[in-house]
Amino acid sequence: MATSNPQTHVVIVSSPQVGHIVCNLELGNRLVVDHNVHVTFFVVAESKASTGESETIQSARAQKLLNIIELPPVDISSKVEPNSPIFTTLTTIMRETNPLLRSAISALKPRPTALFVDIFGTAALEVAEEFHMLKYVFVTTALPLALAVYINILDKEVEGEYVDQKEPLRLPGCMPVRPDDVVDPLMNRTKHEYRVFLQVGLEIRRSDGLMVNMWEDLDTKTLKAMREEECYGSLPVYAVGPLFRPVEQSDLKSGLLDWLDEQPVESVIYVSFGVTGKLSAQQITELAWGLELSQQRFMLVLRSNNKDKGINLLDYLPDGFLERTHNLGQVVTADWVPQSAILSHGSVGGFLSHFGWNSVVESIISGVPMIAWPLYAEHKMNAALLAEELRVAVRPKIAPTKGVVGREEIEMMIRKVMEDHEEGKAMRARIKELKNSGEKAWAKGGSSFNALSQIAKQCEMNLQSQEGK
Incomplete structure (x- = not known):
């Protein structure tokens, strides 16, 4: 076990998407089991949750490692069209959840010292600031994260649609991105989804650290670039993977x-x-x-x-x-x-x-x-x-x-x-x-184990700082 203070309390906020729920739950489990951190896990409920979402949350409750709280569904019918792309829909759901999240965090004891969100939940970083919490963004892989952080620079540099470019998009220090391979929100710059992606990119830069579900050997080039190139915001980047749904007895x-x-x-x-x-x-x-x-x-x-x-x-x-x-x-x-x-x-x-x-x-x-x-x-x-x-x-x-x-x-x-x-x-x-x-990265003393240990230590230090005020 790491030496984190048992009273260190953090909040993980997950969007209602089963893949993100799985990853975020496993992040919470690692913080509890390996680093002795108390975790409150908020997941935004959907009116029609999938079988996978329901079973994943039910299984996590049975483990009794995390304090899991489902926030009620929010009405976004006046904000987005019924057939809006998933990126727009989920970011809107998370943005409209902020008042509920703010109220729920204010009722937590002991006082949480850090907030972790996924790519859809970056609007919640402003809530963390109100409570003087550390702010971390946890995403899947490094290259899409680099693109999200760098997109507001590309927005000024690239003329026309990204998908129509003749040459790959250049992200300093990273593997070039073929126009055909860009993420969905970049497929059409005239759409609302693109503007939402620009906003998310700016919000990510307000965080205290970025976490990816990778390990150091998986994409050394991108991790190195994001840590060394100032254009990515000079934010700490932690590789904390592999995090995935473990095989359970029922499986x-x-x-x-x-x-x-x-x-x-x-x-x-x-x-x-x-x-x-x-x-x-x-x-x-x-x-x-x-x-x-x-x-x-x-x-x-x-x-x-x-x-x-x-x-x-x-x-x-x-x-x-x-x-x-x-x-x-x-x-x-x-x-x-x-x-x-x-x-x-x-x-x-x-x-x-x-x-x-x-x-x-x-x-x-x-x-x-x-x-x-x-x-x-x-x-x-x-x-x-x-x-x-x-x-x-x-x-x-x-x-x-x-x-x-x-x-x-x-x-x-x-x-x-x-x-x-x-x-x-x-x-x-x-x-x-x-x-x-x-497997070595997540063994005790491995690179991912140590990266999450650093984050747990920062959360503990923030707790001590708040208590000293």
Whole structure:
């Protein structure tokens, strides 16, 4: 255990998005277990919470490590359109939650000394200032964070749309960002979402420190640039990952694991597009053909909540597909599956993923190479890092958001990851090195353990300073 004062009390505020809830909860658990910090966890409730959100919060309550408080839903109907992009919707929800958060924090005992928010909750930093709390922003990866912090400079330097630029966007000291790979809010500079992103970028600069769910070996270049280049605001940057949803006892009871138990080592490619990932009917058909043509064992997850006008997604599979692949794979329709348990199973040898960062981290820590299928948010930037810099993933030639990826290319990517040829061997060797470095980072005395220990110490010092006044 670290030597933090047991009375040190911090607040984590999570947006109502299951991937962020998972990461923020694990951050809270680490602060409690490893650094003896008392954590109050606020999550903004949604009127229609997903199965994943509900189960994640329920599981965290059962552990009794954190003081979990759900703030009631807020009405944003007069602020945004019903079909507004997710970035605008979530940042608006969090901004409108500030009065509730302010009231809830004022009632907390002992007095909290720090506030942690995710990318959607930066508006809450002003609440932290009112209570003289330290302010930290916790995000997924370093490169999208660098872009968010630097965006107000790019806004003045770049003429026209970012996606129409002929050359990659230059972030000092970082990997260049292809115009096609920019995050969703930068796709159209005339939209309200872009202005919201500019505002978030400015708010991030008001924090006392930035935290990323990475470890030092994962993106050394970007972490170094953000620490050394003044254009990023000269803020401390802490790599505190890997943080991910651990395998729980209840996960091991899934029948999906029973099927995996019967398969050879590293023989199954797991295919899943996250809680909100959605494919067109044509793309589901091509994906199924690619799986069948590859002749690799597979587990294909099609979210049952992605029904389109009442049509079952199984109807989009090729005629006879389920019968022909009966002995080869499993097709699962479900709102939620125990992904960490699946990826860590010895039979899984590849992961075709939408490339949300939680999924990427789970795959790395399981030592499973990937096929990148980026769909939204920062996923394309994640794919560029993993495929081109770290070389533990492959990605299709055409972005899945721009067109249909054909069955032949899908078959080729699956074989490249799964078959025992030179490129596949090299990917597996590299990702096992990253797995080992991630595990070392979180061992006591490792880089991530020490980074969070520094933050806990700062929170304790702020408590002592407040008590001395």
